[in-house]
Amino acid sequence: MPGKPKRILVKGNEAICRGAVAAGCQCYFGYPITPQNDIPEYLSKVMPKLGRVFVQAESEIAAANMLLGAAACGVRAMTSSSSPGISLKQEAISYMAGSQLPAVIVNMSRGGPGLGDIGPSQGDYYQAVKGGGHGDYRQLVLAPGTVQEAYDLVIKAFDLAFAYRNPVMVLGDAIIAQMMEPVAVREVEAPPASEDLGWNLMGKGSRPPRVLKSLYLEDSALAGHNALLREKYASMEKEVLYESFMVNDAELIVVAFGSIGRIAKSTVRGLREKGHKVGLLRPITLFPFPSAVLGALAEQRKLFLTIEHNLGQMVDDVRLAVRKHADSFFYGHLPGNLPTPDDFEQPILQVMGVAR
Numbered sequence: 001m002p003g004k005p006k007r008i009l010v011k012g013n014e015a016i017c018r019g020a021v022a023a024g025c026q027c028y029f030g031y032p033i034t035p036q037n038d039i040p041e042y043l044s045k046v047m048p049k050l051g052r053v054f055v056q057a058e059s060e061i062a063a064a065n066m067l068l069g070a071a072a073c074g075v076r077a078m079t080s081s082s083s084p085g086i087s088l089k090q091e092a093i094s095y096m097a098g099s100q101l102p103a104v105i106v107n108m109s110r111g112g113p114g115l116g117d118i119g120p121s122q123g124d125y126y127q128a129v130k131g132g133g134h135g136d137y138r139q140l141v142l143a144p145g146t147v148q149e150a151y152d153l154v155i156k157a158f159d160l161a162f163a164y165r166n167p168v169m170v171l172g173d174a175i176i177a178q179m180m181e182p183v184a185v186r187e188v189e190a191p192p193a194s195e196d197l198g199w200n201l202m203g204k205g206s207r208p209p210r211v212l213k214s215l216y217l218e219d220s221a222l223a224g225h226n227a228l229l230r231e232k233y234a235s236m237e238k239e240v241l242y243e244s245f246m247v248n249d250a251e252l253i254v255v256a257f258g259s260i261g262r263i264a265k266s267t268v269r270g271l272r273e274k275g276h277k278v279g280l281l282r283p284i285t286l287f288p289f290p291s292a293v294l295g296a297l298a299e300q301r302k303l304f305l306t307i308e309h310n311l312g313q314m315v316d317d318v319r320l321a322v323r324k325h326a327d328s329f330f331y332g333h334l335p336g337n338l339p340t341p342d343d344f345e346q347p348i349l350q351v352m353g354v355a356r
Contacts, residue, residue: 007182013177015148016151017039019153030055031059032056036080039080059088065092074102081105081106081108087127098213098229100199102166105167105168109174120335136226141171165199236288240292242282245265245282246272246280247279250279251302252302252305256282256306267345267348278352283314291320294321298322309335311332
C-alpha cells in the first residue's frame with residue numbers, strides 16, 4: 001500500500017531526488033555542476049541505503065551513456081545536470097530517442113551562453129523542446145513552477161518515459177533548485193510492478209534475440225522508423241498540462257513557464273487588485289505545448305504577452321499557436337538578473353496601453 005503523504009520543508013533539488021526515489025528509480029548517473037549539485041549529493045547517500053545504484057561518472061558524456069545502457073535494460077534510471085552539462089549529454093539523448101528508450105533527464109538550468117553564471121535562466125528552452133541533439137526527435141518536457149511540482153513531475157516523468165519509451169526531461173532552473181517550500185511526499189515505496197518490458201535486453205533464454213538501435217542503413221528503413229516516431233510524438237498531445245489563472249475575462253494573457261510563470265502570477269494577482277483584466281497561462285508541458293488552448297483563447301481576440309527569462313524562445317511557440325487570430329508581444333528579462341513581480345508590471349501595462 002502507498003505510504004500516507006507527509007509534508008516536509010525541502011529545497012527543489014531534494015524534492016527532485018525524493019520524487020525519483022518514490023517513482024522507483026533504480027539507477028542514478030551524474031556529474032557535479034552548480035546549481036544542481038544537491039541532487040547527486042543527496043542520492044549518493046540515499047540510493048546505496050536502498051540497495052539501488054549511484055554512480056558519479058567521470059564526465060557528463062559518460063553519465064548520459066550509462067543512462068542509455070540502463071534504459072536499454074528496462075531499468076528506471078535518471079541523470080541530472082545543468083545547462084553546459086546537458087549540452088554534453090545531447091548525443092546520448094538523441095540515441096535514446098532514436099532507440100526508443102525510456103529515461104529521465106533533469107536540467108536545473110543556469111545562465112548562459114557559455115559558462116554564463118550559476119544563477120537562473122530559461123535559455124535552454126530551445127534545446128529542451130526542439131531536440132538539442134542531432135536528427136529529428138522529441139522528448140517530453142515538464143517544467144515545474146513550484147517545489148511541489150518538482151516532486152510530482154519527476155514521478156510523472158518516469159511514468160511517461162515508460163509509457164512512450166522515450167526520454168523525458170524535467171526542466172527547472174536555479175530558482176526552483178534552491179528554493180525551499182513545504183512538499184507533500186510519499187514514504188519510500190518498493191519499485192513499481194514491471195511495465196511492459198517485452199523490448200528490453202535483460203536476459204534471453206529461449207526467446208528470439210532483441211535488438212535496440214538507432215542506426216537504419218537498409219533502403220527506406222530510416223524513413224519507416226521516423227514515420228513511427230512521428231506517430232508517437234503526435235500521440236503525446238494528450239499529455240498536455242497547463243495552469244490557467246483568471247483568463248476568462250482577461251483582456252491580456254501573460255504566457256510564462258516555470259519559475260517565471262510563478263513570479264508572473266504574483267504580478268497578475270497584483271494588477272487584478274488594481275482593476276486590470278490580466279490573466280496567466282502557464283505551460284507545464286513544454287512538449288507537448290498547449291497550442292490548442294492558446295489558439296482557443298486567441299479566437300476571443302485577447303492580447304498576449306510572453307514573458308521569459310531569456311532573449312525570446314517560447315514566444316515562437318506562442319506565436320505559432322495564436323497566429324490565426326493574434327500575435328504575442330514579448331518581454332525578456334535578461335539572465336544574470338533575478339526578476340521580481342514588480343519587473344513584469346510595466347511591460348504588461350505597456351501592452352495593455354497599446355490596445356487602447
